[in-house]
Amino acid sequence: MACQRGALIVLEGVDRAGKTTQCKMLVQALQKSGRPAEAMRFPDRTTTIGQLISAYLEKKSELEDHTVHLLFSANRWELVPTMKKKLEQGITLVVDRYAFSGAAFTSAKPGFSLEWCMKPDVGLPKPDLVMFLQLSPAEAALRGQFGVERYETRVFQNAVQQKFELLMKDSSVNWQVQDGLGCRVSPFIVSFKARRKN
Numbered sequence: 001m002a003c004q005r006g007a008l009i010v011l012e013g014v015d016r017a018g019k020t021t022q023c024k025m026l027v028q029a030l031q032k033s034g035r036p037a038e039a040m041r042f043p044d045r046t047t048t049i050g051q052l053i054s055a056y057l058e059k060k061s062e063l064e065d066h067t068v069h070l071l072f073s074a075n076r077w078e079l080v081p082t083m084k085k086k087l088e089q090g091i092t093l094v095v096d097r098y099a100f101s102g103a104a105f106t107s108a109k110p111g112f113s114l115e116w117c118m119k120p121d122v123g124l125p126k127p128d129l130v131m132f133l134q135l136s137p138a139e140a141a142l143r144g145q146f147g148v149e150r151y152e153t154r155v156f157q158n159a160v161q162q163k164f165e166l167l168m169k170d171s172s173v174n175w176q177v178q179d180g181l182g183c184r185v186s187p188f189i190v191s192f193k194a195r196r197k198n
């Protein structure tokens with residue numbers, strides 16, 4: 001029996017915007033509506049590459065900035081065969097961060113152009129929808145645990161937010177901005193269904 005390809009849905013935003021919670025809720029809502037769905041996240045800290053990234057984020061190790069950027073990208077590429085397989089099986093993937101985080105976070109560091117940062121991810125499966133959870137970095141900083149990992153400073157998150165705003169100007173990407181304060185899952189599904197092409 002021919003089965004419809006699953007959708008690739010990405011959630012992006014600054015740290016503590018609520019992406020992880022929204023991903024879980026969205027997967028549950030999709031499953032409830034009878035659509036096979038699974039959550040994924042990047043970085044995926046379970047792989048060998050992911051463990052290197054995790055130690056860096058937890059400030060247990062130091063990595064040169066280009067190197068860690070390429071590791072984040074490699075961590076996506078190593079999961080591409082799995083992603084493609086699942087999508088072909090009709091499973092919708094709800095992904096917590098993707099290449100947009102890669103570009104926004106590294107280009108927020110001095111000396112990195114957005115253009116250079118985007119290059120290693122060229123050719124990754126293209127998302128059908130990218131939800132951007134909008135939350136001011138000041139609001140995000142009030143949420144639990146902020147400041148534990150590398151990048152979790154208000155100054156850096158402000159810079160990241162600005163880079164995301166540049167990325168959202170790309171009209172070839174199906175961006176949808178959602179208020180990260182008190183957002184609900186149902187509008188996601190409505191818009192996702194409305195814009196779904198296959």
Ligand code: TMP
Pocket residue numbers: 015042043057072073096097098099101102103105106150151152
């Ligand atoms: P997490 O908190 O969602 O696990 O993400 C870990 C951190 O890594 C977060 O601060 C965003 C950052 N990041 C990058 O710098 N580059 C990337 O490619 C990704 C996916 C995340």
Ligand code: MG
Pocket residue numbers: 015016149
């Ligand atoms: Mg985090």
